[in-house]
Amino acid sequence: RVMNHSLENIRAEFPVLAQNIKNAKPFAFLDSTATTQKPMTVIQVMHDFYTKHYSSVKRGVYQSSEKTTQAFEKARKEIASFINATSENEIVFTSGTTASINLVAWSYGRKFLQPGDEILISALEHHANIVPWQLIAEEKGALLRVIPVDDQANLVLEKIPELLTEKTKIVAITHISNVTGTVNPIKEIIQTVRNFSKNAKILIDAAQSIAHQKIDVQELDCDFLAFSGHKMYGPTGIGVLFGKYELLESMPPLFGGGEMIKSVSFEKTTFAAPPARFEAGTPPIAEVIGLGEAVKWLKEIGLDNIHRKESGILEYAISQFSEIPEIHILGNPKERGALLSITLEGIHAHDAAMILDEENIAVRSGHHCAEPVMKRFNIPATLRFSFGVYSEKWEIDRALIALKRVIRLFK
Ligand code: PLP
Numbered sequence: 001r002v003m004n005h006s007l008e009n010i011r012a013e014f015p016v017l018a019q020n021i022k023n024a025k026p027f028a029f030l031d032s033t034a035t036t037q038k039p040m041t042v043i044q045v046m047h048d049f050y051t052k053h054y055s056s057v058k059r060g061v062y063q064s065s066e067k068t069t070q071a072f073e074k075a076r077k078e079i080a081s082f083i084n085a086t087s088e089n090e091i092v093f094t095s096g097t098t099a100s101i102n103l104v105a106w107s108y109g110r111k112f113l114q115p116g117d118e119i120l121i122s123a124l125e126h127h128a129n130i131v132p133w134q135l136i137a138e139e140k141g142a143l144l145r146v147i148p149v150d151d152q153a154n155l156v157l158e159k160i161p162e163l164l165t166e167k168t169k170i171v172a173i174t175h176i177s178n179v180t181g182t183v184n185p186i187k188e189i190i191q192t193v194r195n196f197s198k199n200a201k202i203l204i205d206a207a208q209s210i211a212h213q214k215i216d217v218q219e220l221d222c223d224f225l226a227f228s229g230h231k232m233y234g235p236t237g238i239g240v241l242f243g244k245y246e247l248l249e250s251m252p253p254l255f256g257g258g259e260m261i262k263s264v265s266f267e268k269t270t271f272a273a274p275p276a277r278f279e280a281g282t283p284p285i286a287e288v289i290g291l292g293e294a295v296k297w298l299k300e301i302g303l304d305n306i307h308r309k310e311s312g313i314l315e316y317a318i319s320q321f322s323e324i325p326e327i328h329i330l331g332n333p334k335e336r337g338a339l340l341s342i343t344l345e346g347i348h349a350h351d352a353a354m355i356l357d358e359e360n361i362a363v364r365s366g367h368h369c370a371e372p373v374m375k376r377f378n379i380p381a382t383l384r385f386s387f388g389v390y391s392e393k394w395e396i397d398r399a400l401i402a403l404k405r406v407i408r409l410f411k
Helices: 007-013 015-019 040-053 063-082 097-112 131-140 157-163 186-196 245-250 285-301 303-322 349-358 371-376 393-410
Strands: 091-094 118-122 143-147 168-174 201-205 224-228 239-243 261-263 327-329 339-344 364-366 382-386
Touching (some): 007 015, 063 091, 091 097, 097 131, 097 224, 097 239, 097 245, 118 131, 157 186, 285 303, 339 349, 349 364
Antiparallel strands (some): 364 382
């Protein structure tokens, strides 16, 4: 296990980045916003679990099951400390950000929303933080309101007080936009919501921030925080919903089944306390253990170091792309996360992405599960470049050469 990580050589910890060579060209992976690659330690821990210790959790008194239960719960503690939750009981395992947001919508929303209540989201949301609210709003007769975004891709914060009423029950905002990279000032937004609305509960979609900057849920004072393992160097199929304990306690279960009950009879079933109440059925055990390892790994490297490295790459990409007149960078937010979207004059993003793929450069093209953002900026799609701790300048250089080729080809 690597203990002394060097940021310069961190790429060596990622097997995929070393192996994926096409036409003798190394893999330029510029799609970490979609998902991150996995360091060897995460792969190894999951491999060890399946090959050496595999058994179920919380269901056996035999030794390997007890050991598995301990490793599983240790991961929960690791994650709680990573976001400074007051207790590991505030950490609910889900299958990802989408499931975490849906859990709040279908449990908290279904119990507490009344006809005429309001849900406030922003114009920069991923579909995962729009559609669940639309569905529950329709079922409950609630209204969806939207904080607008300006031409630079900053949310129009001055509008927030006007959009809050005593009927606002839920405010759900992304920390970092997966399209424009806008880092929303969530601390300021949360304070504004607290000042103008007594009833609103606040959910932060941290899918795009959790692996890039330190998040302290107590300092932020958010009620819920949702994120995915696969975007933070961990496995797919696992995510987290953080919720303040008294809120989780007030919420009914969404799924019924094994391990979420206190007692079951045909007359009356009572439910376990959170987080077990929301974790019906056999959980993704290896994935939880893998996520625990990813969090340990992130802590060892340090989010401040990661942020510094990624900011350097981002600045370099912006300076290089800005020199090409045919490249338009979408938005100019006050603070930008480790990603940027561009459009190319007269060239569709998919065409460009295919040419980049010929050069073994992985980027994302399309609407990025955020169609309202495309509509707001009046574009069909963008080409998105996104970075992780392993990103290097040569990847930007290669992308730039390929983009110049695209421009020559399609002009
Ligand atoms: N929210 C944001 C801002 C995202 O970027 C994503 C994924 O791209 C999601 C939510 C959904 O995450 P998942 O697909 O892991 O549930």
